[in-house]
Amino acid sequence: QQQVKQSPQSLIVQKGGISIINCAYENTAFDYFPWYQQFPGKGPALLIAIRPDVSEKKEGRFTISFNKSAKQFSLHIMDSQPGDSATYFCAASKAGANNLFFGTGTRLTVIP
Amino acid sequence: DTAVSQTPKYLVTQMGNDKSIKCEQNLGHDTMYWYKQDSKKFLKIMFSYNNKELIINETVPNRFSPKSPDKAHLNLHINSLELGDSAVYFCASSPDSYNSPLHFGNGTRLTVT
Numbered sequence: 528q529q530q531v532k533q534s535p536q537s538l539i540v541q542k543g544g545i546s547i548i549n550c551a552y553e554n555t556a557f558d559y560f561p562w563y564q565q566f567p568g569k570g571p572a573l574l575i576a577i578r579p580d581v582s583e584k585k586e587g588r589f590t591i592s593f594n595k596s597a598k599q600f601s602l603h604i605m606d607s608q609p610g611d612s613a614t615y616f617c618a619a620s621k622a623g624a625n626n627l628f629f630g631t632g633t634r635l636t637v638i639p
Numbered sequence: 640d641t642a643v644s645q646t647p648k649y650l651v652t653q654m655g656n657d658k659s660i661k662c663e664q665n666l667g668h669d670t671m672y673w674y675k676q677d678s679k680k681f682l683k684i685m686f687s688y689n690n691k692e693l694i695i696n697e698t699v700p701n702r703f704s705p706k707s708p709d710k711a712h713l714n715l716h717i718n719s720l721e722l723g724d725s726a727v728y729f730c731a732s733s734p735d736s737y738n739s740p741l742h743f744g745n746g747t748r749l750t751v752t
Contacts, residue, residue, distance in 0.1 A: 559738040569645070570729050570743025571682070614680060625670060626695050626738045629682040 530554060531619050533630025540637050546604040548633045550617035553598065558622035562591065562602050563629075565614045574615070575602070607637045642666050643744040645730045651750045652720055660715045662730030670694075672711040672731040672741065673705060675702045684727070688713055689736045720751045 532551045536558075540546045561576035577584045577591040577600065584591045590603040599615055617630040646650040647659060652658050672695075673685040687695035689731045693705070702718045707741060730744040 546710065561740070568745065570731070570745050571741075573740040578738070596694045599673075618683065620738060623737050624736060625672075625687065625733055625741070626684055627741065632682075 530628035531630040537634040540607045544607050546607045547557050548602045548615055549628050551599045552619050559620045560600050563616045572582055591606050598636050609636040609637045609639055610639050618626045641711050643732055643742050645744040649748050653752055657718045662713045664732040667675050668732035668734050668735045670736045673715050674729040676727040706717050725751045
């Protein structure tokens with residue numbers, strides 16, 4: 528059973544556009560929601576993370592929006608660049624635990 | 640100065656063989672993990688060790704056996720390899736086992752023929 532559902536599976540965005548990736552979860556015990564970025568041939572790397580006590584977190588061009596009542600969170604990439612082309616994974620874990628449940632990934636392609 | 644390094648990068652072997660993947664981290668982290676990424680890129684945790692002690696052991700065939708000789712190393716031994724074991728295996732580490740960022744290695748692509 529997929530604990531975290533992620534969409535879309537793939538996304539093509541023009542350079543300068545906004546990329547939006549959505550995730551949803553069911554387990555209300557989840558308390559930590561990171562996003563990881565993976566380039567081909569590399570391991571995933573932490574991009575940004577949020578906890579449910581805030582509704583938004585911004586780091587540079589990357590923003591997480593969190594809707595606790597809807598049990599949804601999303602990643603927004605502003606001014607998308609070709610260098611952002613990668614696979615993005617949302618994830619979730621319970622408080623005090625590091626057993627991350629990953630989404631199925633979104634392959635983002637930013638075209639010049 | 641690679642933070643999490645795993646060897647080998649590629650592993651091609653036949654069904655029924657036994658193989659090992661090694662992982663070392665030089666970040667001084669207390670917790671290490673093995674994740675499996677299948678052909679559809681789905682990432683799933685297999686094991687987690689904290690200070691050499693097993694803390695997470697997901698539903699994994701007992702043909703897979705992790706070993707942590709010290710907190711900087713976590714190796715994965717696989718017995719009687721099967722076709723379905725073909726995947727990319729990632730080692731990762733984190734400062735502790737409480738919602739802290741994972742630092743992944745670059746993976747070992749295992750192909751079982």
